[in-house]
Amino acid sequence: MSRFVQLAFDFLAGAGREAPPPAPTVPLSPVTPAPAAEPLNQVVQPGTWQHPQANRLIRLHDCDVAYAFKRGKRRTIGLSVSPEGLTVSAPRWTPVGEVEALLRDKADWVMGKLHQARTRAQELARAKVIWADGVCFDFLGAPARLVLDPAHARATAGGTLEAAGADGVAVLRLGLPHGAAHARIQDAAQAWLMRQAQGNFTQRLDHFAPLLAVRYTRLRLSSAGTRWGSASVDGSIRLNWRLIHLRQDLIDYVVVHELSHLRHMDHSPQFWAVVASVLPDHAERRLALRRAAVPLGT
Ligand SMILES: [Zn+2]
Incomplete structure (x- = not known):
C-alpha cells in the first residue's frame, strides 16, 4: 500500500470527508479490462467549478464542473468534495461512461457539496484579520485587542497578553x-500566536496521547488554508496554528482526532470509537468547529 494512503488529512470545511452522509460509493460489477487506455488529459474548458488538478469536465445542473479524476487499485467509484473542488477516484478499468453516469445520478449531492464548500470559503474570507493597531481578534475563543506599545520591553519575547478588563x-x-x-x-502578531499555538498544542498532545494509548513523534505547525491537521504513520502530527483562535474544547477535538488517526488511518466506526473514548461529545465539538469562522491573516 502506498504511504500516501496512510496519511489522513482533515479539511477545514470537511465537506464529505468525515460527516454523515458519507460520499456515495457505488460497488461495481466485475469489469473486463478495456482494450485501450482512455484519454485522461483531455483539454478542460474554463468551468464554473474548477479543481486545481482538474483533468475532466462534466456538465451538471447547467454548470461546468471541472474535476480531478484519478484511477487506482480500488473496487468502487469514490466521490469527494474538498474546498478545492470535486475529486473522483475510480477503479483502473471502469469505463468513463460509467463514471459520468454516476456523476449525473449524484448531481444533487455533488452540487450541494460544491455550493457548501464555496459558501464556507467566502465565510472564511470575511473572517480575515487586517493586522493593525487596535484590531480585535479571537484568542482561545475570547476577544482580544492588539495594542502597539513602543515602550514595551523587547525582553518579553515579542508580546504580552494582559487579562481582560471590565470590557x-x-x-x-x-x-x-x-x-x-x-x-x-x-x-509580530502571527509569530506571537504561533508560539502560543506551539505551547498549547504540545501540552494537549502530551495530555491526550497516553489516554489514547498512542505515541506521537513530533508536532509541526501548518498554515494550510484548508486543513485543520493531519497525521502520518511515522507518528508526526500537523496542526494548523490558526486553531489557537478557537476555544480550547475545539482545539482538543482536533488534537484527539489527529492522535486517533495513529490508531486508525481512516474515518471508520473503529476510529470514531477511539475518539469517543476520551471525548464522548465529539460530534457536538465537530459541529461547532465547522461553524467557527477562523480568522485568516492576509
Ligand atoms: Zn480525520
Whole structure:
C-alpha cells in the first residue's frame, strides 16, 4: 500500500470527508479490462467549478464542473468534495461512461457539496484579520485587542497578553512603534500566536496521547488554508496554528482526532470509537468547529 494512503488529512470545511452522509460509493460489477487506455488529459474548458488538478469536465445542473479524476487499485467509484473542488477516484478499468453516469445520478449531492464548500470559503474570507493597531481578534475563543506599545520591553519575547478588563477584552501588547508597517505588525502578531499555538498544542498532545494509548513523534505547525491537521504513520502530527483562535474544547477535538488517526488511518466506526473514548461529545465539538469562522491573516 502506498504511504500516501496512510496519511489522513482533515479539511477545514470537511465537506464529505468525515460527516454523515458519507460520499456515495457505488460497488461495481466485475469489469473486463478495456482494450485501450482512455484519454485522461483531455483539454478542460474554463468551468464554473474548477479543481486545481482538474483533468475532466462534466456538465451538471447547467454548470461546468471541472474535476480531478484519478484511477487506482480500488473496487468502487469514490466521490469527494474538498474546498478545492470535486475529486473522483475510480477503479483502473471502469469505463468513463460509467463514471459520468454516476456523476449525473449524484448531481444533487455533488452540487450541494460544491455550493457548501464555496459558501464556507467566502465565510472564511470575511473572517480575515487586517493586522493593525487596535484590531480585535479571537484568542482561545475570547476577544482580544492588539495594542502597539513602543515602550514595551523587547525582553518579553515579542508580546504580552494582559487579562481582560471590565470590557471583557484582553490586550495583546506588542513592542512595535505606532507607525509600524502593516506587514511588520502581522509578522509580530502571527509569530506571537504561533508560539502560543506551539505551547498549547504540545501540552494537549502530551495530555491526550497516553489516554489514547498512542505515541506521537513530533508536532509541526501548518498554515494550510484548508486543513485543520493531519497525521502520518511515522507518528508526526500537523496542526494548523490558526486553531489557537478557537476555544480550547475545539482545539482538543482536533488534537484527539489527529492522535486517533495513529490508531486508525481512516474515518471508520473503529476510529470514531477511539475518539469517543476520551471525548464522548465529539460530534457536538465537530459541529461547532465547522461553524467557527477562523480568522485568516492576509
Ligand atoms: Zn480525520
